[in-house]
Amino acid sequence: MKWTDEAEAAVKKIPFFVRKKVRTRVEKEAAEIGKTGVTLSDVKATQARYLKKMSSEVKGYQVDACFGGSGCPHRAIASEVLVEKIERIMADADLLGFLKLRVQGDLKFHHEFRISIADCPNACSQPQIKDVGILGAATPAFTKIPCSSCGACTNACKEDAVVLSESGEATAIDYKHCVHCGSCVAACPTGTLETGKKGYRVLIGGKLGRHPRLARELPGIHDAETVVRMIGEFLAFYKTHSTHGQRFAQLLTDADIDEFSKKWAI
Numbered sequence: 559m560k561w562t563d564e565a566e567a568a569v570k571k572i573p574f575f576v577r578k579k580v581r582t583r584v585e586k587e588a589a590e591i592g593k594t595g596v597t598l599s600d601v602k603a604t605q606a607r608y609l610k611k612m613s614s615e616v617k618g619y620q621v622d623a624c625f626g627g628s629g630c631p632h633r634a635i636a637s638e639v640l641v642e643k644i645e646r647i648m649a650d651a652d653l654l655g656f657l658k659l660r661v662q663g664d665l666k667f668h669h670e671f672r673i674s675i676a677d678c679p680n681a682c683s684q685p686q687i688k689d690v691g692i693l694g695a696a697t698p699a700f701t702k703i704p705c706s707s708c709g710a711c712t713n714a715c716k717e718d719a720v721v722l723s724e725s726g727e728a729t730a731i732d733y734k735h736c737v738h739c740g741s742c743v744a745a746c747p748t749g750t751l752e753t754g755k756k757g758y759r760v761l762i763g764g765k766l767g768r769h770p771r772l773a774r775e776l777p778g779i780h781d782a783e784t785v786v787r788m789i790g791e792f793l794a795f796y797k798t799h800s801t802h803g804q805r806f807a808q809l810l811t812d813a814d815i816d817e818f819s820k821k822w823a824i
């Protein structure tokens with residue numbers, strides 16, 4: 559559907575996390591009244607209706623996942639099962655009921671507890687700016703199969719984390735720089751490199767808004783069951799401390815994150 563320049567400019571002023579939704583709705587509502595293009599008045603009419611209805615559309619939480627499951631070749635881990643489990647604990651936590659009790663006035667999307675899962679460190683679903691961010695991780699390890707010095711692993715590694723000997727053999731991984739993407743393992747033709755520990759990195763405390771902050775990573779690579787238990791603890795912390803609907807990320811001090819780091823260090 560064709561948009562006028564004024565309509566395009568107006569929709570760009572809407573916060574990015576609801577823009578796509580508003581855009582789709584503007585087109586749907588314009589089509590419903592027989593229009594083939596979108597003007598500024600269509601945007602304004604839909605925006606007014608949308609903001610009025612927002613309170614009834616808030617569900618208390620958002621769980622986003624990247625597009626790894628659609629066949630992305632970069633996946634370090636397949637997280638569909640974990641996403642389902644997280645959806646379940648978030649639904650069971652009745653965050654909508656909790657927010658209704660704590661928030662004075664209408665509920666807005668920005669009240670919702672946000673979790674984002676990405677299947678690799680490319681982090682397409684932006685876990686760094688969510689209350690809880692989860693990143694798929696595959697750690698490379700060496701087998702006993704001799705290295706052919708082909709260089710495929712170093713070419714695949716964007717972090718320069720594969721250590722080579724003078725003769726070009728891969729001898730070690732520099733784990734200070736490795737982001738656990740698994741690309742070197744996928745590239746190795748001999749089997750010298752294999753996937754060692756596989757799981758998830760967990761970040762907490764990310765948010766946008768007036769006081770934006772990137773989420774901080776807790777140490778370790780965790781299995782799916784541990785991630786679910788961690789989320790249970792984050793929810794308990796949130797429900798204890800969010801007296802009038804403050805977000806988890808807003809509540810967390812650096813000292814709180816240090817405490818969670820100590821607790822879940824492995």
Ligand code: SF4
Nearest residue numbers: 624625626630678682
């Ligand atoms: S985060 Fe990684 S696996 Fe997920 S869509 Fe992006 S590149 Fe693919």
Ligand code: SF4
Nearest residue numbers: 715736737739740742
């Ligand atoms: S897992 Fe990724 S970052 Fe780590 S060494 Fe291999 S290619 Fe480099």
Ligand code: SF4
Nearest residue numbers: 705706708709711746
């Ligand atoms: S890709 Fe495998 S065989 Fe080639 S240099 Fe790296 S470890 Fe050695």
